Amino acid sequence: MQIQDLPFTDPGVPDARSGPRFLWWLFRNQLGGQLKSLAWGLLHFAAVAALPFCVGLTVQSVVDRSGGRLALTGGLLALCGAAIALGETCLHRAAVTNWITAAARVQQLLARKAARLGSALTRRVAAGEVVAVSTGDVEKIGWFVEALSRFTAAALTVVLACVSLVVYQPALGVVVAAGLPVVALAVLPLLPPATRRADIQREKAGRATELASDTVAGLRVLRGIGGEELFLDRYRRASQEVRHAAVRSARMWSLISAVQVLLPGLLLIAVVWYGVHLARQGRVTVGELVTVYSSVMILTYPLRHFEEIAMAYSFSRPSAKRAAGVLALERATDTTGSRPAGVPSGDLYDPATGLLAPTGGLTAVVCGDPDAGGRLAERLGGHPAEEEGPSVLLGGVPLDELPLDTARTAVLVQDKDPVLLSGTLRDLLDVPASGDVEAREALAAAQCDDVLVALAQSSLDAEDPMDARITERGRSLSGGQRQRLALARSLITDPEVLVLDEPTSAVDSHTEARIAQGLRDLRAGRTTVVFTSSPLLLDHADRVVFLHGDEVVAVGAHRDLLNTEPRYRAVVTRETDDEAPVRERAGLVDVLELEEIEETA
Structure with missing residues (x-):
């Protein structure tokens, strides 16, 4: 595999049962490159x-005055x-x-897993954790795999050199062969505490990365309430904790490096002292x-790789x-599908x-x-966080029996916090779509004129x-502007089923009334x-379903439910227990208020 061949056509199915198994899977999947590295390494170190x-x-040829040798x-x-x-x-x-x-794989x-999990990923794993895995962790994993x-x-x-020295000069070779394993393995007792400190770091x-991500994401709100300094202080404290943990970890690794310098030096002194003694005896x-x-001097170079592999493994294992x-996370639905591709309707x-x-x-x-x-x-x-009973049916077809791509084509969910990616507005609206809805129609239905x-x-x-x-x-737009652009993006896709979660929670009532009508007309x-x-959206619906807990308890028109279902009225009108008897005795509902808003809109 060459760098110019990246990305992989298929990165494969990882062994995500544990960290070491995953590292071994990565090593096996680029065995050709590893063997090539091993061959060139043997040539280099042997030379x-x-x-x-x-x-x-x-030196001996000079002592013997042999010009040929x-x-x-x-x-x-x-x-x-x-x-x-x-x-x-x-x-x-x-x-x-x-x-x-290895890092690219x-x-x-991770990108494939994120695409398959969708929004379920951030519900199971913190955003800071995902960022840490896809940036710094990827480099550490690649480091160990190549090292x-x-x-x-x-x-x-080292083994070959020890054997050669024993054959070449048995008396001194035995000393070197006995001392080098001690030098190489002496740091093993220090690795567990070093690993623990590195894990803490x-x-x-x-945690600091997650806190920084949350602070940046909510900076507009924090400034609005004057809380940016509070969160910045929290990040400063978290950053100082990281610094102290890094210093403690560095001290341990410095000790390991010192041992790797001290012991070869002691071995060299022993070899020289014993060698001079043997030379005097002839x-x-x-x-x-x-x-x-x-040889002892030169072998300290390959011995340094023992320290490097220990560091690489300690850093890459967590x-x-x-x-x-992250890669072990699975969707509750079948991502391959047991039914043939084809978008169902119904x-x-x-x-x-x-x-x-x-x-x-x-x-x-x-709700x-x-x-x-x-x-x-x-x-x-079709994106549940975990198995939650029988699958949702579309036209009588369970969504978890559809291929993932087909299920996502059939049903599009826009959550209450949609994300706008950076780029031009044209790029934002350039999404897979049926082609029946143009960008201007979607923008108009979402009332995006002022945004433009x-x-x-x-x-x-x-x-x-x-x-x-x-x-x-x-972030340069207001919450309502972001919400309307996200709605326009969803409308352009024109899916068979569009699910919108609180699509107008950040817009004013007059704009919301126009969006309700535009949504009804376009869809x-x-x-x-x-x-x-929102009463404005509810009044434009063909039918309203009220869920109390996890069960549908009422179905009907918005104005009918206001009069017949007290629990529904309490949710829609934000009515308290004290206000309910008064409203019932007066026979008042929000119908008149709703009509006034519609007239002004």
Whole structure:
């Protein structure tokens, strides 16, 4: 796999049972690149390890005054140098390729999972956690995956060098062969506390990231209530906690690095002292002593990869665990579908609550609990957070038996907090659609005339409001303007069933009345379900369904339900228990108020 071949046509099905299993799955899925990195690493490290033997032979040839052997060893040194340069260059290229390839695979997997889960993702995993996984965690995972092959090459080289030294000079080789494993494994007792401190640091960093994301997202509201300093202070405290945790983690890793420097130095002192003793006795030659000494010096380089792989695993293990946790999330519905593709038509029915939305009509749903209404809206779209009884039926066909793409084409859910992506207004409205609804019609039905004027005035370069840029999440617009643009985007798609959750909660009553009429006209002949408690929208609905708890308790026209269902009236009019007897005795309802609003609109 080459970098130019990215992205993957199919990133595969990950083993998300645990973090280590996920890392091993990534390693196996780019085995070709790992073997290439291993081969170049062996060439590079073997050439590095061979240098001391060449140097020792060169010194001994000078001592023996052998010009032929000196020329031969000079050629060997040149060959080792060329092998080191070639191996290092190709190893670096292969390692970076493995790193980027692994990171790209994880990012594709996360993007695919996010697309399949939809809004259910952020209900199960915090937004800051998703950001941390898709940015910093991806890099740490890629680091370990690519470092594994380099570590394997370094470990094999150390073993080969120890064996060669034992064969070349048994007396000193045994000392080196006994000392190098101690040097390599001495840091193992320090890894658990270092890993724990690193985990604490990442946990605090994740909380700080989530807090920063929430603060930025709600900055307009925070400024409105004067609470930005309070939240900034919270972020400062969280940031300081991250800093202190990072310092504690760095101290432990500094100790590990110090051990990795100290122990090879002690081993080198022992080899030199023992080697000089043997040389005085005539048991080793000068060249052999130089060879062993140089080998110990050179082998500290591949030994550093033992520390790196320990750090890489310690940092990547929790990252892989978090990534596996996100990738292990599943939809309650069948994402592949057991029925052939094809958008069904007919009534939308929820067996769990008894909600029925007749085909081609505008059905308004009133819930006493707004959160329950949001969950039901997601359920109607085939996006439940978890298994919640039998599937919603569209034309008698269970949504969870449809392929995911077909289900999303059939039913579109706009939640109460829709997100506007940055870009031009034309880009925002460039969504998969039936083609029967034009952008101007959708904008007009959503009453976006003033939004177009505001966008044109705020953009100096765009002559057409459609080319005006929208900032990230539409933060330059008011809540009502964002809501209307999101409604226009949903109307353009023209799905078989459109589910809107509180689509006008941020607009004034006069604009809301016009939106209600525009929505009814544009969606004529299409099934539309609106979750709302607004009398203006309810009065334009063909039928109103009232849910108390998780059960449909009343169905009818808005004005009829006001007179016949006290619980419905209490939700729609925000009536208190003390006000209800007075209203009933006076025989007053909101009908007159509603008519006055419609006349002024």
